[in-house]
Amino acid sequence: MVNESPDARPRRRLRPTRRGKVVLAVGALLVASAAVLIPLSLTGSDEGGREEERPRSTLMIPEGRRASQVYEAVDQALGLKPGSTGKVATTVDLALPAQAEGNPEGYLFPATYPLDAATEPAGLLRYMADTARKHFGADHVTAGAQRNNVSVYDTITIASIVQAEADTASDMGKVARVVYNRLLKDMPLQMDSTINYALKRSTLDTTTADTQLDSPYNSYRIKGLPPTPIGNPGEEALRAAVSPTPGPWLYFVTVGPGDTRFTDSYDEQQENVEEFNRTRASAATG
Secondary structure (H helix, E strand, C coil): CECCCCCCCCCCCCECCCCCCCCCCCCCCEEECCCCCCCCCCEEECCCCCEEECCCEEEECCCCCCHHHHHHHHHHHHCCCCCHHHHHHCCCCCCCCHHHCCCCCCCCCCCEEEECCCCCHHHHHHHHHHHHHHHHCCHHHHHHHHHCCCCHHHHHHHHHHHHHHCCCHHHHHHHHHHHHHHHHCCCCCCCHHHHHHHCCCCCCCCCCCHHHCCCCCCCCCCCCCCCCCCCCCCHHHHHHHHCCCCCCCCEEEEEECCEEEEECCHHHHHHHHHHHHHHHHHHHHC
């Protein structure tokens, strides 16, 4: 939700964001016998030299997970000491774009990855980054970035915001359009999801104090995109960032499940936010 009016600044500021979505889901880890996405070595030899199949399992990384959550999931899946994969990530070469400055956020592609007894964090992170580069290097992504006058890396950053903010997949194109519209108008994005990322949390509320946070991820104080993606977006969010839905919208708020209101009117946004607050207060006391 957006907070600034051309004529006045209300005490409780409005934002262009949904506020109603829990962004952070810790421990979202699925290990199961399942299909292969990335071909890791899953066979070995017995003492007689005969090929034998090693036990298989898979690690599912859902869309929108932050790098820290991916590291945690890999540690759990491989039975490693907490923090092990995070340490590896600081040293392994993932062939990231120069704009990333070594930060793999956004390039640990959400997918289902097969594991075997030989799987190690470095190799798994490389496969994730390789998978991301294949998706992000597609012709339609490059063409979309050029059409939108942003870099591919910026497109991934926008996709990560869309992933965090959109209530439903059908809303993603409109959320992306709000981001682009505000960038074009030199307006701060004012996305709660970027503050949540900076504070390593998930919350339904952003306070006035939060919006004063001294962080490059505070999109209330700093115009433009955050310095890195704020999570690892999936295909639908990427598609929305590449080809946003046409429209004039500058504000949005999810009033209820499946009911996200988009508008270019500040006054209408205020009314929608008030309805959101009433609905939430009623649910809390009901």
